[in-house]
Amino acid sequence: MIDLIVFSVGNNRYTLNIDNIQRIIQATELSDIPNSHPYIDGMMSYEDSVLKVLNFRKLIGLKTYEEELKVLFTKLKTSHEDWIGELISAVDNGSTFTKTVDPHKCELGIWLDNFNSYDERVSTVFKELMLNHKKLHISGGDAMELYKKDKDGASEMIKTEIYDLYNQTINSIDTFIDELDIVSNSLQKFLIYENSGKKFAIKVDKIEDIAHIEDDKQISSDENHQNEFLELDGVLELDGFLVNLIKTINLPS
Numbered sequence: 110m111i112d113l114i115v116f117s118v119g120n121n122r123y124t125l126n127i128d129n130i131q132r133i134i135q136a137t138e139l140s141d142i143p144n145s146h147p148y149i150d151g152m153m154s155y156e157d158s159v160l161k162v163l164n165f166r167k168l169i170g171l172k173t174y175e176e177e178l179k180v181l182f183t184k185l186k187t188s189h190e191d192w193i194g195e196l197i198s199a200v201d202n203g204s205t206f207t208k209t210v211d212p213h214k215c216e217l218g219i220w221l222d223n224f225n226s227y228d229e230r231v232s233t234v235f236k237e238l239m240l241n242h243k244k245l246h247i248s249g250g251d252a253m254e255l256y257k258k259d260k261d262g263a264s265e266m267i268k269t270e271i272y273d274l275y276n277q278t279i280n281s282i283d284t285f286i287d288e289l290d291i292v293s294n295s296l297q298k299f300l301i302y303e304n305s306g307k308k309f310a311i312k313v314d315k316i317e318d319i320a321h322i323e324d325d326k327q328i329s330s331d332e333n334h335q336n337e338f339l340e341l342d343g344v345l346e347l348d349g350f351l352v353n354l355i356k357t358i359n360l361p362s
Contacts, residue, residue, distance in 0.1 A: 114300070115317040115352060119171045122317060122352040124345070129304050133316055135227070136297040138290075146361035148338065150312060155301060162299065162310040163360055168339055174293040174314060179286060185217040186282045189245075193275045196249050200256050200263045210250030212243040217282075226295035234288055238281035245274040302358060309360045320347050 113124040114133075139151030139162055148167045152159050166173055172180075192208045192215075199206035212218045221239050226232050248271045256263035285292065299310040322345065342356035 111322050113320045113322065113354075115320050115347065116298070116300070116313040117315045117317050118165050118169065118313050119177075121169065122347075122350055123165075123313075123355055124320065124347075124352050125300065125302070125355050125358075127319065129302055131301040131303055131308070134299045134301065136294040136299050136312055138294065148361050153299070153310060155310070158308070160301070160308060160310045161360060162312055163358070164312045166312075166314075168336075168358075174297055175289045178289050178293060181220070182282055182286050182289070185220070186279060186286075188216065189275070189278060189282070192249070193272070196252065196271070197267055200252065200260065200267055206253060208249075210246050210253065212246035215246065217242060218246070224296075226292070228291055228295045231288060231291050231295050234281070234284050238278070238285050241274060241278040241281045245271070245278045248274055304357055307360060311358065318347075320352075322347075 112127040114127050114130050115122060115124050117123075137153060139153050141151050142149060142161065145151075145161075148163055150162045150164045150167075152161050154160075164173065171177075195204075195206055195208055198204045209215050213222055221235070221242065224235060226235060248266070252263045252266050252271055255266060296314070298313055298316055300313060302309060302311050338359045338361055340356040340358075342354040345352050345354055
């Protein structure tokens, strides 16, 4: 029987032998290392030592988590610009309003409903964004109901109350974007990894599970994803997902 830590990075799942993992901790702010390898995010204090931190996303050629979140939230900002534009057009011109007025059904609302952070600073920004976003969508629904009996009243409501809520929501999104480095750390994890006497931290997106597999479990060979720092040992199917088995990870010098 082999015990494996299953973690995800982007849409990919990987496993590491649990014997090589000393601890799993929340990602934190790091100290810079001048002229370090591009895959190294920095260094951190751990117990009585200083460890380098390897960014697994960079190791496999993905955008950093911060970059991915910035793309997402820039898109979400644009989608709410479209939302307010369509609401104005629906009231002023009688065109069909196709956007949702349920704050839990738009893409931003779904993301916020699944977000959780223990960082006090991030939680403050998050609560403000969630409140403004909720008020915006609910008020949009109220305006569409008012439009059925009072077009001018609905138009005035958009120009004053709703447009103010829209600006507050956009400002909250911008503040969230400004804090994405802290947001990213509040979501990601560090695996304290040790192999052949070398110890360092690996930054990953999410810890999925601890898997227990039999020694004779069928493993498919997949050598195309290996590089000088990452050696894979095949692909395994776990609970309907294909998971890459890591043999070793080497820290770039």
